[in-house]
Amino acid sequence: MDGNIVTFAPTSSTCGTCRWSKFCVARHAETEQRSGAPKGPLCGAPLRRGTHLFRQGDELKSLYVVRAGSVKCYTDSEDGCEQTIAFQFPGDLLGFDGMGGGAYQSSVVALETTAVCALPLPRGAQALVESAQVSADLMRAVSSQLIDRQNHALLLGQKSAQARMSTFLLSLSARFAARGCSRTEFNLSMSRQEIANYLAVAVETISRLFSDLQRRGVLAVDRRFVRILSLPKLELMAHEGKGASVAHA
Amino acid sequence: MDGNIVTFAPTSSTCGTCRWSKFCVARHAETEQRSGAPKGPLCGAPLRRGTHLFRQGDELKSLYVVRAGSVKCYTDSEDGCEQTIAFQFPGDLLGFDGMGGGAYQSSVVALETTAVCALPLPRGAQALVESAQVSADLMRAVSSQLIDRQNHALLLGQKSAQARMSTFLLSLSARFAARGCSRTEFNLSMSRQEIANYLAVAVETISRLFSDLQRRGVLAVDRRFVRILSLPKLELMAHEGKGASVAHA
């Protein structure tokens, strides 16, 4: 497909200069480092859209944190089809699924020009474990990833296409808001195709859903720019699923 | 629904007597404990089918490990529908999704008479963090959970009902085999309804799929007893998805 090779080239940026450090799983990692030697998270040169940070099966060398831009994380099945697992933004942790073995278990690719910081292993892992503060951050980041994936399963398993789309937009909205950006106006860094894969519907369905939402006055969409005209309506649509399922014993 | 209250009642069983300790995330936790005070993982009294170990939103008090039997883990959406996230067996870790906050983010209920061991928090968490050995085990367990959930998303997003069912059976088969049980003959601890929810299809579809698989000579099914007659055929069906999706940039 593409022969992009990522040579991770650290720059001199530090966490102190990072706008997003307060969301960052590694926010305590730098200050906790001991003196001497290359230390702390290292920020690499920007990745262009379409460049892979790592691929499923690659040897695990570092964990990463998104510093600027956005990425998508996806898995391949044996028979070559792909499922996007998550879209990730500044402060989000990448690559943890490889920690159980020696290899990444998902692929990560930049959606736009994106910078990431590296926590090289195993030194990084030791730092993560040795510091109670950092370790707590890591726990938080990982459990939040588990929760995200549980919600993704809920979305794929129980919601209609319309509800999936609405839920997705609300989730983006919340994440932009948490980062101090507008809750109601933003640019999508992913294509319709990529949204379709994440929500597990056809591209054409995504297109139709955007049209519907515009017709109903919930959204204004111009290419990748989205303005949410009515958050309450959108929340309503996010809950119109396939009906409640049976109770557990 | 049910008013079962779990009062966790520790017994005197230790990891040394546990048949599954070699699969267990806590296998190094006991020996690493310091002297004095209640210590190490504690095995509780058995839970009956339908008893909840904890529910989404409950205060996080312990992590648990399945010691015997099996459980299912599920999440509720705001509008009351449920999605089963995983079925879990001896050695599997429960409750980690609560580590980021003070509350569990999923519910766990016994599928059959089930024993679990508790790693009480925060003492347990400290032990987990302080011991490099235990911490490595924990990393492995958690990353393996992330991978399971990625595969679940792949299953829900990209596979036909038939392929979901086949994949599910193969996954059970592999897990039984890993625990020294038969790869081809086993009893399901979950109902058709529960399988249906996990695979996100209707119960009737599950029933029809079992019938199909029997008719094709892939399985022999008698109530909850399943015998796999042809693993290769089953593997073939597990990959007949909805066709490969488009390539990522």
Added chain:
DNA sequence: CGCCCTTTTGAGGCATTTCAAACATTGTGG
């Protein structure tokens, strides 16, 4: 034995997919 819940099987309906075609956008090389 009889009630209840689970499982099975059939028939029809619907949400979403697939196929097809027009249009817009982006990138490329002359």
Added chain:
DNA sequence: CCACAATGTTTGAAATGCCTCAAAAGGGCG
């Protein structure tokens, strides 16, 4: 800077996999 190719987006119409509804058969348990 424009023409052209490649890719992404939108919309319509037809096809389909799975769901919903309905009803009967099969255990489990008091």
